[in-house]
Amino acid sequence: MDKKIMELPVVKKIAEARDLAWVNPKLKPFADVSLEVAMADIEDAEKRLARFAPFIVKCFPETADRGGLIESALTPVPKMQAYVNRVYGSALPGRLLLKQDSHLAIAGSVKARGGIYEVLKHTEDLALEAGLITMEDDYSVLASDECRTFFSQYTIQVGSTGNLGLSIGIASAAVGYKVIVHMSADARQWKKDMLRSHGVKVVEYESDYSEAVKNGRRQSDADPKSYFIDDENSKNLFMGYAVAAKRLRTQLTELDVTVDGDHPLFVYIPCGVGGAPGGVTFGLKELWGDNVHCFFAEPVQAPCMLLGMATGLHNDISVQDVGLTGLTHADGLAVGRPSGFVGKVMEPLLSGEFTLEDKRLYEYMRNLLETEDIFLEPSACAAFEGPVRLLQYEETKAYIKEKGLWDKMDDAVHIAWATGGRLVPEDIREEYKNTYLDQ
Numbered sequence: 001m002d003k004k005i006m007e008l009p010v011v012k013k014i015a016e017a018r019d020l021a022w023v024n025p026k027l028k029p030f031a032d033v034s035l036e037v038a039m040a041d042i043e044d045a046e047k048r049l050a051r052f053a054p055f056i057v058k059c060f061p062e063t064a065d066r067g068g069l070i071e072s073a074l075t076p077v078p079k080m081q082a083y084v085n086r087v088y089g090s091a092l093p094g095r096l097l098l099k100q101d102s103h104l105a106i107a108g109s110v111k112a113r114g115g116i117y118e119v120l121k122h123t124e125d126l127a128l129e130a131g132l133i134t135m136e137d138d139y140s141v142l143a144s145d146e147c148r149t150f151f152s153q154y155t156i157q158v159g160s161t162g163n164l165g166l167s168i169g170i171a172s173a174a175v176g177y178k179v180i181v182h183m184s185a186d187a188r189q190w191k192k193d194m195l196r197s198h199g200v201k202v203v204e205y206e207s208d209y210s211e212a213v214k215n216g217r218r219q220s221d222a223d224p225k226s227y228f229i230d231d232e233n234s235k236n237l238f239m240g241y242a243v244a245a246k247r248l249r250t251q252l253t254e255l256d257v258t259v260d261g262d263h264p265l266f267v268y269i270p271c272g273v274g275g276a277p278g279g280v281t282f283g284l285k286e287l288w289g290d291n292v293h294c295f296f297a298e299p300v301q302a303p304c305m306l307l308g309m310a311t312g313l314h315n316d317i318s319v320q321d322v323g324l325t326g327l328t329h330a331d332g333l334a335v336g337r338p339s340g341f342v343g344k345v346m347e348p349l350l351s352g353e354f355t356l357e358d359k360r361l362y363e364y365m366r367n368l369l370e371t372e373d374i375f376l377e378p379s380a381c382a383a384f385e386g387p388v389r390l391l392q393y394e395e396t397k398a399y400i401k402e403k404g405l406w407d408k409m410d411d412a413v414h415i416a417w418a419t420g421g422r423l424v425p426e427d428i429r430e431e432y433k434n435t436y437l438d439q
């Protein structure tokens, strides 16, 4: 890496692999932001998901009570908030809520938004082209044997650290596609086993996520009937995630939560390659502009989005370039190089980032289980680093003062975005519950 880059104070600090808070100096007033993506793209995705709802109900009866919408609960977690205030001295005023994408239907993670959306988008493209449906039809016909036979000539491929593979694998197998998931070394064994049980071909790599993606992309490009779902560059995935924001607005209304100049909303989302937290953040900013403050959380050894944004190099820099390992217990966040597409969209939108040590993931996991009886996988628990430490770091305290929010914090709402956990098997949960790390 360029010596000038290595000498930037923020890079030196990241390279030390200690927990930190970073406030984005390029955050802009929302009115001054111009983006290559727009609200119209979110609405298009939302309509597509509505067209597919009858098909989703048919393939996944577990979604019937939400009418084929894949959506999760938003719940107050007051006991967890009281616990962190008491034990970690967080002094977090306002209300702490948990967005339980950990419990989403089908994939048990936030990937049920972007991943499944992109499989459906591709399915619609193929089906319209082949004249199997028109956009006015009831899409449940796509679950017929005749359609399944049609889709079985096509292959879907994806590179994954685990959850994206689960989401794409399960959804694609349901449509009838052949599926190949390219799994990085960090992927947990149970995720590979579960996929194979759905008839998915799992290719294992000893290298990290970026290599798995590169190989998957290459193999897919060599086959004209194969479609590669590209987590590093896909606008479709991103829009699937962004739809979450519009649904969240309805849920906040149901909880009597107002978001405006006097009632700020803080949202904390674990980040891997960036698609999921980036898509959600884009949607939230479109809805609430300057009144929503989005922070990402990443492991100290794999803060790829932070490094890309803080240097402005995006996908031209990796955590290994600054001497970090990229290794973490947060398998869903074990990414060494961020999405360049997402990083550039986030530049004027993201408020900042927190990095955290792996040991905290397991602490927060046990804390939530004990106080609220909700289980999350370790990666998802990174979300709590934000609310726990927002008022402990000088950087984030200065942010709150500079935005004129200090006196409004009693009326603030904080959302920890729980990104995964429901599918974790019982024996693995036990193992996690008993994991205590030194760092």
Ligand SMILES: *Cc1c(COP(=O)(O)O)cnc(C)c1O
Pocket: 109, 110, 111, 163, 164, 270, 271, 272, 273, 274, 275, 276, 277, 332, 333, 377, 379, 380, 419, 420, 421
């Ligand atoms: C994938 C994932 C994330 C982060 O999403 P990216 O799109 O990779 O940034 C966070 N938490 C969990 C549990 C995940 O599986």
